[in-house]
Amino acid sequence: MENKKEEWNIALAGNPNVGKSTVFNALTGMNQHTGNWPGKTVAVAYGHCTYEGKTYRIVDLPGTYSLSPHSAEEELAGEYICSGEAEAVIVVCDATCLERNLILVLQTLSFTEKVIVCVNLLDEARKKKIRLNLRLLEQRLGIPVVGTSARSKEGLTELLKSVQTLPEYLMEHDPLRPEINREDLLNNDAEEEMTRLVQTAEQLCRDVVLIENVKYRERERKLDKILTSRLTGIPIMLLLLCAVFWITIVGANVPSGLLADLLFRIQDQLLAFCVWIQVPAWLYEPLIFGVYRVLAWVVSVMLPPMAIFFPLFTLLEDFGYLPRVAFNLDHCFHRACACGKQALTMCMGFGCNAAGITGCRIIDSPRERLIAILTNNFVPCNGRFPTLIAIISMFLIGTWSGAATSAASAILLTLVILFGILMTFLVSSLLSRTILKGVPSSFALELPPYRKPQIGKVIVRSIFDRTLFVLGRAVLVAAPAGLVIWIMANVQVDGRSLLACTSGFLNPFARLLGLDGVILLAFILGFPANEIVVPIIIMSYMATGSLLELNDLGELRRLLVQNGWTWVTAVCTMLFCLMHWPCSTACLTIHKETGSLKWTAAAFLIPTAFGMLFCFLFAAVARITGAA
Incomplete structure (x- = not known):
C-alpha cells in the first residue's frame, strides 16, 4: 500500500x-x-x-x-x-x-x-x-x-x-x-x-x-416455529398481507383526498393566470386539462398509498420477515420448477413491478431469472390497487359502512392478490415445462436474526429510495399520456371524439371479455400509468374533454350502472386489471434487464393472454347460467 x-x-x-x-x-x-x-x-x-x-x-x-x-x-x-x-x-x-x-x-x-x-x-x-x-x-x-x-x-x-x-x-x-x-x-x-x-x-x-x-436464540426459534411452520406459516403471511392492505386503504383515503383538492385548486389558479395573461386556449387547455390534470391524478392517487405501503413493507424487511416468506413459498416455486428467491421479487412487485423485475437479479440461474421477470406482472403493483379497491367497494361490498367496509375491502383484495400469486405459480410451471425447460436450482437461504426495526431510518429510506423514485418514473410517462388523452377527447370526427370512435370500434371484442369498449380503451391508454384507468372511464362515460373526479363512490357506481355495468362487468374488469400487460415503465425495465425485444414482447403478451382468457370464460359462464 x-x-x-x-x-x-x-x-x-x-x-x-x-x-x-x-x-x-x-x-x-x-x-x-x-x-x-x-x-x-x-x-x-x-x-x-x-x-x-x-x-x-x-x-x-x-x-x-x-x-x-x-x-x-x-x-x-x-x-x-x-x-x-x-x-x-x-x-x-x-x-x-x-x-x-x-x-x-x-x-x-x-x-x-x-x-x-x-x-x-x-x-x-x-x-x-x-x-x-x-x-x-x-x-x-x-x-x-x-x-x-x-x-x-x-x-x-x-x-x-x-x-x-x-x-x-x-x-x-x-x-x-x-x-x-x-x-x-x-x-x-x-x-x-x-x-x-x-x-x-x-x-x-x-x-x-x-x-x-x-x-x-430461544425467542427466535419460537418465532420461527410459528412463522415458518407448514401449518401456520402461510396463513400468518396472508394475515399480515391483509393487515398491510387494510392499513394502506384506511390510511390513504384522507391524505389522497386532501392532496387531490390541493392540486386541483392549483389547477384553477393556473387556469385563471393563463386567462389573465391571455395565453391562447389551444395552448393552455391541453397543458392544463391534459398534462397537468393527469399528473394531478397520478400524484394524488399514487403517493399516499405508496407512502404507507412501502414503509410497512420495509419494516417487515428490516424485522427479518421477508426471508421467511421466501422460505414458506420455496416449496411451491420448487414444484413449479422455479427458484424460491422469486418469492422476494414477487413481494417487491407489490410496490412496483419495475422494482420487482430489477430485483430478479438476485436469482443466479438465467432461466429462472427469466421466469421471474415474465411472471412478475401477475402481482398487482401499487398503481392497480386504487382500481381494484374502488370496484370491490362499489360492487362487492355493497351497503357496508364504517370499519367493516375497509376490513372487507382488505380481505377481498387479499383474495384477489392470492389469485394473482396462484397464477404466478401456474404460469411459472407452464414456462418451465415448455419454452424454458429446466430443473430448479438449489440455493442457500439465510434466515437472518430478528431485529428491532429502525422506524425513523425505514421511513426516510422507503420514502426517498422507493416512493419518490417510483412516483418520479410514473410522472415522466404520465405527462405525455395526458396530452394524448386530451387530444383524443377533443378532436372530432363526424361529430364524435376520437375517444368515442375508438371505444366504439373496440366494443364488440370487449363485450366478449365481459367488458365494453370504454373499459378496454381505458386500459390501453393507461399503459403509461395504471392510475389513470378509472378517470379515463369516467371521462368517456360523461363525454367530457378532460379528466374528471367523482369523490363519492356511490355517485361513481350510479354512473357505471347507467352505462351498463353489472357485477359480472365488475369482476371481469378486476380480472383484467390483475392480468394484463405491464405498464410502460415495467416494459422498459424488462427490456433493460433481458436485452431482448422478444422477451419483452413475451412479458407483454403472456399476462394479457391469460387475462383475456379468464375474462372470456367467466363472462361466458355467466351468460350461459343467466347470472349476467
Missing part, C-alpha cells in the same frame, strides 16, 4: 444482512453514488470519506455468501478483490453469527492478504449476551479485527485507523490460521470446499465466541 497515494480504494464485502450497507452509509454519509458495474447488470454503490487528511473511495460490493463464481454478484466481488485495485478489503461480519461469516473472510484471504475484519452489530451481540474475544481472533487470522456497531457509529474511527496501519500490521504479524489455497477454492467441488471452510471457521472461533446465555 502506497502512503503517498492521494485516494485509496477500499472495498466493502460481506454476507447479506450483516449491516454492510449501514457501515457504508455511516462512513460515506451523503457522498454516495449508485450505478451498474461496467459490463454487468449488478448495481454497486460507491462513496467517499476522509480520515486524518486521507481520502478513501469506498466501493460497496454486492452482498454474497461466497466468492466462487456462481452468480454475477459473486463474480463481480471476486474479480474486484482479485484485481488488486483495492488497497484494503473490509469484510463485514455479523457479531451474532461470527463463525458462519468467517467463511467469506477465509475465501477473501485466499485472494488477497490486505483484509480487515469488521465485526459489526456488537450492540445486538451484547443484547443476546454474546461475548467476543476479538484480540484472539485477530491473532489467529493475522489481520486487523475491529468491532463496530454502525447504527450508533461505534468503532468506525478505529476501522478507518486500521486501514492506514494495515501495511505495518501485515509486516509485524504472522497468522495462526490454516492456509486456504486459492486454486483449491476455485477448483474443488462446492460440498468439499464448504466442509473445509466450515471446519476452519469453527477452529478459529473456538474460545473467541462465548455465549453467556445458551438460550439467547
